[in-house]
Amino acid sequence: MAPATETVLVVDDEQGILEALADLLREEGYRVLTASHGREALERMAEVKPDLVLTDWMMPVLDGPALIERIRQDPALRHVAVLGMSAVDTNGLRRQHPGMDFLQKPFDIRALMKQVRKSLDAPRVQEG
Amino acid sequence: MSPTEQHPPVFERIATGVPGLDPILGGGLMASGVYIVVGEPGAGKTILANQLCYQQARQGTRCLYVTLLAESHSRMLANLRSMAFFDAAQLPQRIYYVSGFRMLEEQGLPGLLELLRREMRNHGAGILVLDGLVQAQEAAGSSRDFKKFIHELQVSAGLTRFTALLLTSSVGPTVHPEYTMVDGILELRERTAAMRSWRELQVRKFRGSASLSGSHHFRISEEGVEVFPRLETVVSREQPPDWGTQRVRFGVPTLDAMIPEGLAAASTTLVMGPPGCGKTILGASHLAEGLRLGEPGLMVSFYEGPDRLLHKAANVGLALGSAVRDGRLKLQWNMPVESNLDLVAHTLLEDVRKRGVKRLFVDGLSAMVETSHEPARISPFFAALTQELRRLGVTTFFTLETSRLFGPEMDVPLGTGLSGVAENLLFMRHLELNGRLRRLLSIFKLRDADYDPTLREFLITPQGIEVQPPFQPSPELLLTGIARFPGNHS
Numbered sequence: 365m366a367p368a369t370e371t372v373l374v375v376d377d378e379q380g381i382l383e384a385l386a387d388l389l390r391e392e393g394y395r396v397l398t399a400s401h402g403r404e405a406l407e408r409m410a411e412v413k414p415d416l417v418l419t420d421w422m423m424p425v426l427d428g429p430a431l432i433e434r435i436r437q438d439p440a441l442r443h444v445a446v447l448g449m450s451a452v453d454t455n456g457l458r459r460q461h462p463g464m465d466f467l468q469k470p471f472d473i474r475a476l477m478k479q480v481r482k483s484l485d486a487p488r489v490q491e492g
Numbered sequence: 493m494s495p496t497e498q499h500p501p502v503f504e505r506i507a508t509g510v511p512g513l514d515p516i517l518g519g520g521l522m523a524s525g526v527y528i529v530v531g532e533p534g535a536g537k538t539i540l541a542n543q544l545c546y547q548q549a550r551q552g553t554r555c556l557y558v559t560l561l562a563e564s565h566s567r568m569l570a571n572l573r574s575m576a577f578f579d580a581a582q583l584p585q586r587i588y589y590v591s592g593f594r595m596l597e598e599q600g601l602p603g604l605l606e607l608l609r610r611e612m613r614n615h616g617a618g619i620l621v622l623d624g625l626v627q628a629q630e631a632a633g634s635s636r637d638f639k640k641f642i643h644e645l646q647v648s649a650g651l652t653r654f655t656a657l658l659l660t661s662s663v664g665p666t667v668h669p670e671y672t673m674v675d676g677i678l679e680l681r682e683r684t685a686a687m688r689s690w691r692e693l694q695v696r697k698f699r700g701s702a703s704l705s706g707s708h709h710f711r712i713s714e715e716g717v718e719v720f721p722r723l724e725t726v727v728s729r730e731q732p733p734d735w736g737t738q739r740v741r742f743g744v745p746t747l748d749a750m751i752p753e754g755l756a757a758a759s760t761t762l763v764m765g766p767p768g769c770g771k772t773i774l775g776a777s778h779l780a781e782g783l784r785l786g787e788p789g790l791m792v793s794f795y796e797g798p799d800r801l802l803h804k805a806a807n808v809g810l811a812l813g814s815a816v817r818d819g820r821l822k823l824q825w826n827m828p829v830e831s832n833l834d835l836v837a838h839t840l841l842e843d844v845r846k847r848g849v850k851r852l853f854v855d856g857l858s859a860m861v862e863t864s865h866e867p868a869r870i871s872p873f874f875a876a877l878t879q880e881l882r883r884l885g886v887t888t889f890f891t892l893e894t895s896r897l898f899g900p901e902m903d904v905p906l907g908t909g910l911s912g913v914a915e916n917l918l919f920m921r922h923l924e925l926n927g928r929l930r931r932l933l934s935i936f937k938l939r940d941a942d943y944d945p946t947l948r949e950f951l952i953t954p955q956g957i958e959v960q961p962p963f964q965p966s967p968e969l970l971l972t973g974i975a976r977f978p979g980n981h982s
């Protein structure tokens with residue numbers, strides 16, 4: 365069970381997937397926020413700083429790569445862990461974004477929880 | 493025309509990447525057009541739309557695929573991965589999948605429209621697919637709001653030059669009055685009769701050019717959607733060339749002697765008779781003679797598999813195996829179940845054109861006819877098929893099984909279907925004479941050639957076919973199927 369202080373922001377334009385992921389992570393003890401695209405995610409992050417952003421890649425308004433770029437450029441957010449997920453071939457995405465972790469959709473719950481934990485536990489850019 | 497004058501716009505065509513569909517549409521979709529693809533769930537709309545996207549992406553066009561409460565993108569891509577047209581390298585740069593459902597739920601049609609416009613602009617996309625128009629229709633407050641949404645989408649498509657495919661499952665009537673304002677409507681449907689089902693595509697509306705009317709069969713395989721335009725709508729309307737004095741022979745000296753000039757080249761011969769009377773061997777002989785003269789051949793069969801046919805031919809001295817191995821002869825075997833008339837014709841004509849086939853033998857015409865679901869179509873279909881074969885200079889042999897083994901009556905199961913368009917008619921039958929079953933052959937009609945109309949015994953021996961001299965017993969007794977020589981009344 366994850367400590368209740370850890371917050372995961374799930375960003376996905378597919379409503380069914382967004383809700384299912386949120387439920388699963390809550391059951392594991394995480395505090396969960398949701399957004400259906402990158403801009404909405406930034407709005408959420410202005411209110412609550414999550415420990416991890418689990419983001420889809422192809423989304424309307426502001427997509428995954430653009431969201432990550434904005435997070436990395438923001439000194440207040442750049443320490444936040446980011447995990448990408450996509451239905452497209454994530455090997456290709458890994459090559460384009462070295463250093464990023466990705467989950468290949470569809471994934472099973474165990475793989476999701478394992479990767480979420482790994483991303484949260486990984487050393488990251490220090491705040492400030 | 494002065495330099496300031498402008499030419500009226502000539503719309504480019506957008507290739508769909510769906511084999512057989514562009515000819516039906518008169519060359520493809522019109523650029524900047526808005527099209528509705530309507531059909532029940534599972535009709536193939538999503539595959540067709542994706543096929544278009546991958547085709548266009550390979551040409552460099554970016555495509556935006558927007559879903560509204562459809563299957564998840566990962567599931568859709570998992571289903572597409574096995575399709576030949578799928579190309580992971582196009583994702584996500586050239587084909588981009590997003591969901592517009594949340595926007596539709598929260599902001600209605602105006603919000604969805606804004607999302608579509610913005611995403612098309614952001615991605616520089618030339619193709620838009622909106623999968624789940626029925627959700628938008630249901631979210632619309634009124635049919636007027638829905639029409640307004642489509643109209644505004646059309647204006648955007650015209651202004652920023654994108655082509656849109658709106659996919660919708662049918663609710664109530666398949667084609668709603670609200671759809672009539674779009675540039676085209678393609679309907680996909682699955683039809684069932686008894687235990688069989690088949691898929692049909694119909695262009696219900698197409699602005700800007702003529703399209704091929706009526707329903708066209710399509711299938712979904714690993715190749716994606718493949719449409720087979722109804723043969724009657726695609727064959728050339730031109731008069732076939734005059735093949736002049738070119739003649740064709742069977743390669744059986746005793747039979748060829750009955751037609752001293754030979755059959756007219758590019759003519760159609762129908763050989764009718766009960767099972768086991770020698771029709772297939774006669775057809776194989778027609779092919780073997782062509783091969784001997786260097787003419788590529790094609791055999792289309794329904795019941796007997798290729799190996800069995802080759803074995804059967806080899807037993808009577810017709811060695812066709814080497815021609816099959818070196819490609820001079822092709823055997824197209826169609827299972828007589830779940831096949832389709834247009835698919836059979838398409839495959840047949842494709843090979844004829846590709847290999848320059850000069851002799852064609854279709855064994856088991858009734859099985860081919862049974863692949864059709866519309867008896868009324870048989871006549872025009874065979875008229876179109878034989879016309880095309882004539883145009884291509886193919887001399888064709890069809891066998892047609894009759895159900896009566898003996899007797900004075902002759903049943904022609906096709907009505908005027910093929911017997912009306914075949915220039916040459918041969919009839920074979922069994923006869924019981926002096927305790928022995930014999931085969932008889934007679935020529936009913938021949939185009940542009942004199943022939944011997946006498947009844948002949950038709951022998952099949954290990955050395956091949958042989959036709960005996962004219963048969964002597966009384967003709968009226970022969971017609972009963974049980975003949976006696978004159979004076980023999982025992």
